[in-house]
Amino acid sequence: MKKLLVTGGCGFIGSNFVRYWLARHPASKVVVYDKLTYAGRRENLHDLWETPNLSLVVGDVADLELVRRTCQTNEIDLIVNFAAETHVDQSILGPLVFTETNVRGTHVLLEVARELGLRLHHVSTDEVYGHIPEGHQSVETDPLAPRSPYAASKAAADQLVQAYFITYGLPVTITRGANNVGPYQHPEKAVPLFSTNAILGEVLPVYGDGRQMRDYAHVDDHCTGIETVLLRGEMGEVYNVGTGREMTNLEMVEIVLETLGKDRSLIRHVADRPGHDRRYSMNVDKLRALGWAPNHDPRQAVAEAARWYADNRWWWEPIRSGEFRQYYERQYAERLAERAPPKP
Ligand code: TYD
Numbered sequence: 001m002k003k004l005l006v007t008g009g010c011g012f013i014g015s016n017f018v019r020y021w022l023a024r025h026p027a028s029k030v031v032v033y034d035k036l037t038y039a040g041r042r043e044n045l046h047d048l049w050e051t052p053n054l055s056l057v058v059g060d061v062a063d064l065e066l067v068r069r070t071c072q073t074n075e076i077d078l079i080v081n082f083a084a085e086t087h088v089d090q091s092i093l094g095p096l097v098f099t100e101t102n103v104r105g106t107h108v109l110l111e112v113a114r115e116l117g118l119r120l121h122h123v124s125t126d127e128v129y130g131h132i133p134e135g136h137q138s139v140e141t142d143p144l145a146p147r148s149p150y151a152a153s154k155a156a157a158d159q160l161v162q163a164y165f166i167t168y169g170l171p172v173t174i175t176r177g178a179n180n181v182g183p184y185q186h187p188e189k190a191v192p193l194f195s196t197n198a199i200l201g202e203v204l205p206v207y208g209d210g211r212q213m214r215d216y217a218h219v220d221d222h223c224t225g226i227e228t229v230l231l232r233g234e235m236g237e238v239y240n241v242g243t244g245r246e247m248t249n250l251e252m253v254e255i256v257l258e259t260l261g262k263d264r265s266l267i268r269h270v271a272d273r274p275g276h277d278r279r280y281s282m283n284v285d286k287l288r289a290l291g292w293a294p295n296h297d298p299r300q301a302v303a304e305a306a307r308w309y310a311d312n313r314w315w316w317e318p319i320r321s322g323e324f325r326q327y328y329e330r331q332y333a334e335r336l337a338e339r340a341p342p343k344p
Contacts (some may be wrong), residue, residue, distance in 0.1 A: 003029045005076040007061050007109065008083030010034040012185040013123065013177070013219055015044035017082065020223040022054060029053045031074045033067070034083070035060050038323060043315060044184045061105030068112045079109055079120045080226070084154070087188050089331055091150035092274060098153040106157035110164045119171040121230055124158040126178050126242065126280045127151035137283040140238040147275050165236040173233045175226050178242025178282060181305040182219035187316055187324065191216065191302060194253055195309035196316050198262040205332050208272035210250035213279040215242040218296035218304070228292040240282040243294045252302050259306040270335035
């Protein structure tokens with residue numbers, strides 16, 4: 001595992017992984033392969049581009065020729081696939097690109113891995129399990145029951161990866177991550193959206209009653225989880241990565257407000273997301289059995305993330321004043337204009 005192709009390495013989790021991996025494995029070589037969409041940004045690795053063992057290829061993960069050529073020229077031996085469209089609300093507004101990037105893109109990587117004899121690690125999500133009723137925690141053998149176009153595309157990719165192990169014996173592993181928080185997360189996602197809105201003194205649009213439950217895990221714990229699977233995981237196996245503890249969105253919002261010294265009056269309940277999954281919850285014992293454990297409590301992870309946005313306005317201000325405004329308008333204008341938002 002000396003030469004890694006990290007697809008989506010300029011995105012949120014991908015860039016955190018690249019930074020972590022290069023610090024821990026300075027002798028390895030990392031080629032970031034990224035389409036540089038709105039969510040994949042060179043700035044996410046601003047401190048590392050001078051590093052001689054890091055390079056960037058700008059390209060689409062669904063471009064078989066370019067993926068193959070990039071792997072051949074760089075003598076890649078492991079692909080780590082973070083490349084994905086990841087936002088549920090965006091998948092409701094415009095779902096087709098999710099199939100193209102998440103399903104076809106993963107399929108292309110599998111084909112290249114098969115042709116060139118490479119190992120592939122695929123980064124999946126807890127959303128493939130669908131809504132989890134109170135009292136249950138998803139285990140890796142649970143059936144997949146995705147409920148949004150985003151989750152359905154990730155479930156399809158996840159199953160293609162498993163099919164390539166069964167059919168071709170391709171050396172693959174999969175991690176299914178919980179909601180991640182930390183530096184460089186695009187402000188379309190809940191924690192950075194609420195943090196940056198609070199910093200700007202704007203209202204925080206909480207969908208429905210805000211009692212949906214999520215495991216807000218620190219992105220660094222996801223990176224160590226993936227590293228553990230890369231070093232000690234068994235081929236063909238799936239591993240859940242999260243803290244195993246959830247909180248409600250309202251609890252998360254309160255941590256953000258408290259950390260930033262802002263008032264609860266900024267909370268605004270707005271019309272819910274269609275098909276909104278009420279609860280995600282994963283059992284992470286299988287990964288723990290490989291010697292991994294999370295280093296952050298979810299409350300601390302949310303607070304730390306909120307502080308990062310307060311300290312790094314240089315990173316998010318250009319995003320918020322750019323094309324993001326059109327998305328924000330489309331997603332929230334009507335919700336925020338409603339005279340009688342739903343009561344909690
Ligand atoms: P998000 O960060 O979009 O992640 P996911 O939908 O993949 O879990 O949202 C996290 C939670 O926050 C989810 O329950 C939806 C909720 N949410 C809001 O209440 N308001 C918002 O504006 C956003 C973006 C999310």
